[in-house]
Amino acid sequence: MSTTPRVVIIGAGIVGTNLADELTERGWHRLTVLDQGPLPLTGGSTSHAPGLVYQTSGSKTMTEFAGYTVDKLAGLDVDGGWCFNRVGGLEIATTPERLDDLHRKQGWATSWGVSGAVIGPEECAKLHPLLEPDRILGGFHTPDDGLAKSTRAVVALARRAESRGAEFRGSTRVLGISQHGGRVTGVKTDHGEVPADIVVSCAGFWGQAIGEMAGMNVPLLPMAHQYVRTDQLPELVGRNDERSEAQLPILRHQDHDLYYREHNDRLGIGSYAHRPMPARLSDLPEEDSPTEASMPSMLPFTEDDFADSWEHSRRLLPALETAKIETGFNGIFSFTPDGGPLVGESPDVAGFWIAEAVWVTHSCGVARSVAQLLVDGRSQVELHGCDAARFDEIETAADYVEETAQRNFVEIYDVKHPLQPKLSPRDLRVSPFHARQQQLGAFFLESHGWERPHWYEANAGLVKDLPMEWQPPSRDAWSAMYHSPIAAVEAWKTRTAVALYDMTSLKRLEVSGPGALSFLDELTTGKMDKSVGAVTYTLLLDEAGGVRSDLTVARLGEQLFQVGANGNLDLDYLRRQLPAEDGVRVRDITGGTCCIGVWGPLARDLVQPLSRDDFSHEALKFFRCKSAHIAGIPVTAMRVSYVGELGWEIYTSAEYGQRLWDVLFAAGRDLGVVAAGRAAFNSLRLEKGYRAWGADMTTEHNPYEAGVGFAVRPQKGDFVGREAIARLDKHAVTRRLSCLTIDDGRSVVLGSEPVFLDGEPAGYVTSAAFSHTLGTPIAYAWLPAAATVGTRVHIQYFDRRVRATVAAEPLVDPEMHRIRR
Structure with missing residues (x-):
């Protein structure tokens, strides 16, 4: 008898079919995929997505997702038809600020292992002959980016998943999520109930409605995005056919929120330059038989909203001066408060998972991570920026989601500084000192609603x-x-x-009740059974020994602890680990203290x-x-x-x-x-070498290479991750979080820049600052362990390389005299 669980995936778009493929590849074959639309063109966002896959972003995780999407789709075809066309990507600059940003992106690409180069206007025009070189300052070319044929990919993925035992059911409307005793038991549909041990919602912009059926708040907002196709362009005639479809690199003109791709002898143009257009599910058309020209995810084209974008396009691409718009629509996609995907299990209903707000670009990578979470209990790619539990309660409120998601739409192609705060909403969460801080002229930045x-x-x-x-x-x-x-x-x-x-603003949790001591002791790497009044710096690890978080735990009573945590992810994790009958309570006390x-x-x-x-x-x-x-x-x-x-x-x-x-x-x-x-x-804090979880270390790193091995006490007994840690040789790490001092004494880097060793990319910066005590810029970076103290390296900062030296840490007061007096 099979031991694999019964899985129901809601949504047969690019995410759901990818997940079915990933799960069946891992031997889970009792799997049903449901979609309200007919197969394979179901009418969701996948059915109209233009398919641009640019890999590079400021997020290592998102870049890795996109890289896997490229590799996976490039290996698929449907009856000889491509699922990924590696035409390359070209982002162009028409302002000096954008050109600087392209150099920064090229640095990200180097940090995360993506091939790319900043090139001049003439080279851009050679790659994309429709461009007028005199109108641009340069571009960022990424040869391995390209076009995903998402409608074809879902066919290939579904066929493969079906060959391994998965069942796909189209034209099946989900009516509810059955549950018993805090667990999912099935999915109610208009064709009867489908039993399930695990339900994964991959419903795209319908995800919020599916979440409500399970009692889970899914913080996303469906929004319209304009896309048009021109009539035939003489300059493109004969270059492509219906099978090849495109040869020119996909083009982004982010200074005016535009992108372009070929459709045989026509050009497709997408625009984010228009006003935000939130979409209500109740207002979407219902199509029993979606076509490429008509589906629920496609709203009527609003020509006036595209007028400026059309004029900017004509100025950039002279071939459009005599062209006309042949077709257009406003397509629905999902946006979230911070622009990231939503991945995770419901905090209240075991077995109900979501993988929402995932675009084609990251679809394969997200699906692989979800499959790994379900089958192995751990994603090989670090997920804290995608976890659905990352938001505090205020960030999931409908008003907050609507405002921030619309702001993300407006700013999607903006040049954004890493410290740039939200413009609105502000003053949501303030400390009791806020009035005094205003009197002192505080310059506020924002994090999770906190000023x-x-x-x-x-x-x-x-x-x-x-x-x-x-x-x-x-x-x-x-x-x-x-x-x-x-x-x-x-x-x-x-x-x-x-x-x-x-x-x-730092998250504070109270852990109390009978069993609180043993509860924390089993989850953390440090010894919790100390005298009342003890404070312990400790780690939460995952089963593979990766650093899930770092905590500061104060024992206030025999069974009363205050936990300094990193955010809502820690609260969510601790609550999920609560024993059923020990009377342990975990309470967020941040707002009341x-x-x-x-x-x-x-x-x-x-x-x-x-x-x-x-x-x-x-x-x-x-x-x-x-x-x-x-x-x-x-x-x-x-x-x-x-x-x-x-x-x-x-x-x-x-x-x-x-x-x-x-x-x-x-x-x-x-x-x-x-x-x-x-x-x-x-x-x-950087002068003292104190790590910031989420920036300097994540689940991708073990404590010894992250420099926090001192917080691990294997001799205390069992704890999560202990077996994995026991297999590690803390003296034989192959990489290390290293402290760097900048040789010129003035070049301040900001994070995510690539680091070169002997002229080759070897790592990347995590955190950086100017050390006022030492009078020099400093940075922390992941580097090979062979880069010992005194090793000379270079950090790429925009279009130049800055010399730096690996230094012994901590840089200030290594004997700890200043603290212990």
Whole structure:
């Protein structure tokens, strides 16, 4: 009798058919794929998608998804017809800013292993003769990109999956998700119920409606995107036929939100330049027999919205000056609050999974990862930026999703700085100190709805007082964006006096109840059974030993712990691991509490006079915590420091937050206290070599190569990932997260840039900052283990290479004297 589960996939588009193929390849053959449309042209987004596959993005994960899509589809055909046409990609620049951005993209490509080069206008015109070289400044050519024939690919994938036992049922409308005891049991359809142990929704823009059937909020917004085809162009006649379809590289004119591809002797043009057009499912046409010209995912073309795009296209491509638009439509795609896919299992209904908001470009890669999660319990590609649980509650609210998804549509081709915050919505989540921060002229950036001070204009007058060795050099225009030399003041004051940092936005969880100790002990790499008041830096690993997250766990009572986490993914994971009957509770306490980091050599001089409790080193040692009162306010003081200075994270209830800020700030005036922001914080934490999960390390890395092996205690007993860790030789890593100092003392890189060793690409930058303490830019990068201290490397920054040297870490206070006093 088969032991593989019964799987129902909802949606027979490019994602659903890919998933069926991936699962059946792994031996899961009790599999049914349902779609409300007829097969194979079901009428969803796949049926009209133009099929552009550009691999390169700022996300390593998304680039790897796209790379797998290229490789997989290139190996498929339907009766000799291609499923992927490797015509290459060409992104052109008509402004200096865009040309700079193309150099940055070429750096990403190099970091992630994609072939590509920035070329001049004449070379662009040779690749794409419809271009007028005098109208462009250059382009980024990626020869391995190309066109996916998604309608043909679903046929090839379905045939292969059916040959292994999968069943496809078209014209079958899903009416509900059956469940019992918190698990899915089947899918209700207009043709009866299909039993299931696992249900995966790959329904595209219908995914929100399917999620509602299972009680899962799926934060996506269907939106229309314009696409037209021209009439016959003389310049294209005879170049292609109906079978080959295209030879010219797909073209993107992102300065005007446009892209182009051949359709035999016609040109297809897609535009994101129009107003956002959200689509309601209830307004979509119902087509029992979709055709290429009419399907539910295609809305009527609104000619006025395309007028400007048509004029820009004619200026870029002179061949269009006498051309006409032959056909056009507004096609529906899915957009999310951050533009990423949605992958994961329902937090409430076991066995109900989603793989939504996935475009053709990433379809094969996402499907492979979902199959790996289902079969192996782990994706080989790191998924934190795609996990459906990555959003906090406010980010899944309908109003938030609608506003942010529309903003993502508008900005889809914009040149975006890595620190660029949302314009709106803002001020959704603020700490109790927010009014005081505004009075101090805080420059806020945003993360998960939280307003986070980056620096304070109130400190601008101190820039002139900076000692010569603390004076920062001028920056280039890109690294100077969302930066101020005031950050140097705030770092200087932290190292020489005392500063207050708002740490409220960091996720805080309370784990309590009988069994809380054993619960945390079984999940983390550190020893949790320490005395009350102990604080432990520890890791969550997956079964393969990859770093799922890093946590700071404070034992507040025998069965009461406060967990400093990285975000909602940690909350979701801990809740999923809760034992059924031990009475353990996991509660998000972030919004009801607040935290001030008080750090600097004068931190004790500031805090001790305000409290009758003993804040001496002997009474509250490093990595210990205790309950106390400061100016009568009940607090929990935690002796940790992510800036490498004496001090505490001081927590209190949100109701006391403003009062706590006021008394600390007033008492610190004679000591030179300043409020300090995230710019200084990031610089100081990198000087100390403290890792940021999600940037410096992920599940793709084990603790020893990531430099956090000290947090692993195999001798404590069993924990998730222990067996995998036991098989590793911590002295024989082949790659390492390495600290780099920039040789010229002024070139500040920002992250994701490629690193060259002996002239060859060898790794990539994860985090970077200007070290105000040392007076030089620094970066962390993944490099071969052979790149030991003293090794010279180069970092590609736009179109130039910057020399750097592998340095011993931490760069500041390696003996930890400053923290332990």
